[in-house]
Amino acid sequence: MKEGIHPEYRKVVFLDTSSDFKFLSGSTQSSNETIEWEDGNTYPLIRVEISSESHPFYTGKQKADKAGGRVDRFKKKYNLS
Numbered sequence: 001m002k003e004g005i006h007p008e009y010r011k012v013v014f015l016d017t018s019s020d021f022k023f024l025s026g027s028t029q030s031s032n033e034t035i036e037w038e039d040g041n042t043y044p045l046i047r048v049e050i051s052s053e054s055h056p057f058y059t060g061k062q063k064a065d066k067a068g069g070r071v072d073r074f075k076k077k078y079n080l081s
Helices: 070-077
Strands: 010-016 021-027 034-036 041-046
Touching: none
Parallel strands: 010 041
Antiparallel strands: 010 021, 034 041
16 A cells, blocks of 8 residues: 555544434544543544434434425325325
8 A cells, every 4th residue: 555645544432412422433534622531541532413322213213303395295285194
C-alpha cells in the first residue's frame, strides 16, 4: 500500500445523543472532543443522532410522524387505513 494516502484508523467513542448510549469502535473519523472511557484511556468523541439503542428497527418502538406525507394522504384519500 502507498504511504501517506490512507486516513488514520483509531479507536473512537460514539455517543447516541438521543439515548446517551456510548460505545467504543474503530473509525477514521476525527473530533476535537474527547472523553475518558471505562478503561481509563481518553478517546475522540463522535456524536451521532441514532444508534442501535434508539433505532426503531432494533428497539421495536416506532415514533409517530405527524407530518402526514404522501403515503398518509393516499391512504386517507382512498380510506385504506
